[in-house]
Amino acid sequence: xxxxxxxxxxxxxxxxxxxxxxxxxxxxxxxxxxxxxxxxxxxxxxxxxxxxxxxxxxxxxxxxxxxxxxxxxxxxxxxxxxxxxxxxxxxxxxxxxxxxxxxxxxxxxxxxxxxxxxxxxxxxxxxxxxxxxxxxxxxxxxxxxxxxxxxxxxxxxxxxxxxxxxxxxxxxxxxxxxxxxxxxxxxxxxxxxxxxxxxxxxxxxxxxxxxxxxxxxxxxxxxxxxxxxxxxxxxxxxxxxxxxxxxxxxxxxxxxxxxxxxxxxxxxxxxxxxxxxxxxxxxxxxxxxxxxxxxxxxxxxxxxxxxxxxxxxxxxx
Numbered sequence: 001x002x003x004x005x006x007x008x009x010x011x012x013x014x015x016x017x018x019x020x021x022x023x024x025x026x027x028x029x030x031x032x033x034x035x036x037x038x039x040x041x042x043x044x045x046x047x048x049x050x051x052x053x054x055x056x057x058x059x060x061x062x063x064x065x066x067x068x069x070x071x072x073x074x075x076x077x078x079x080x081x082x083x084x085x086x087x088x089x090x091x092x093x094x095x096x097x098x099x100x101x102x103x104x105x106x107x108x109x110x111x112x113x114x115x116x117x118x119x120x121x122x123x124x125x126x127x128x129x130x131x132x133x134x135x136x137x138x139x140x141x142x143x144x145x146x147x148x149x150x151x152x153x154x155x156x157x158x159x160x161x162x163x164x165x166x167x168x169x170x171x172x173x174x175x176x177x178x179x180x181x182x183x184x185x186x187x188x189x190x191x192x193x194x195x196x197x198x199x200x201x202x203x204x205x206x207x208x209x210x211x212x213x214x215x216x217x218x219x220x221x222x223x224x225x226x227x228x229x230x231x232x233x234x235x236x237x238x239x240x241x242x243x244x245x246x247x248x249x250x251x252x253x254x255x256x257x258x259x260x261x262x263x264x265x266x267x268x269x270x271x272x273x274x275x276x277x278x279x280x281x282x283x284x285x286x287x288x289x290x291x292x293x294x295x296x297x298x299x300x301x302x303x304x305x306x307x308x309x310x311x312x313x314x315x316x317x
Contacts, residue, residue: 030064
């Protein structure tokens with residue numbers, strides 16, 4: 001059965017493995033060699049090209065069984081690869097080499113939708129507020145493991161939030177502003193951009209978007225936290241509580257500001273009148289006072305015996 005690894009996948013004892021054994025009394029017995037190393041090889045170009053440092057020490061699974069640990073880079077060429085195992089059975093024996101062939105498969109990348117100028121501008125501004133615009137400058141104590149840099153950004157580190165995630169957080173923030181407190185509003189996304197009527201609401205949208213971003217990031221750290229202690233040296237990485245607390249604090253502050261800012265929204269009430277009135281003058285509004293005043297209005301001033309200047313409601317005479 002062919003061995004396959006995908007870009008971004010890590011090897012395990014079930015794939016890039018080598019076993020050493022001998023037969024004793026009809027039984028297979030695993031034994032450790034005197035030495036064993038491995039070298040990763042890229043064969044996609046038709047020539048064997050070494051990957052990284054050669055003659056690395058493998059991980060011992062159990063007596064006589066070793067595997068080559070490797071996390072396939074996301075930009076690793078897809079195609080045939082090999083592991084060259086170099087070993088000596090005993091101190092006096094000669095060096096031998098065997099190969100394990102495997103394929104690297106390209107991952108299926110999700111298509112990121114193309115955004116318009118307005119959303120791209122909002123994403124850029126939100127990323128600046130999240131301090132995610134320059135990872136190499138702002139992220140510390142997380143050294144890159146990739147040997148390759150693209151436009152100043154390492155392959156491993158990169159941005160914390162992809163553009164499509166930030167776009168979702170912005171839309172969620174806009175929904176919070178429109179429907180989060182009374183009275184409801186109906187600002188469109190385009191109104192948040194420069195010169196738009198809803199631009200004054202943009203800081204609130206960003207506050208809600210940041211809250212959702214940190215809450216989303218905190219969920220990733222549930223499985224990443226760990227405590228380690230050995231020989232008096234301890235290491236503890238716990239970030240779920242910090243990201244979650246920051247998201248909740250931002251969400252609460254945004255809600256409080258939203259309630260106060262919604263008080264500045266003017267409510268325009270229409271003229272209250274019955275939907276099912278039978279008055280012939282009701283169609284022109286309550287100022288006509290029904291059919292009597294409507295008749296006077298069309299007859300004209302001074303042509304009706306009951307007319308006196310200033311008696312018509314709303315006429316302004």
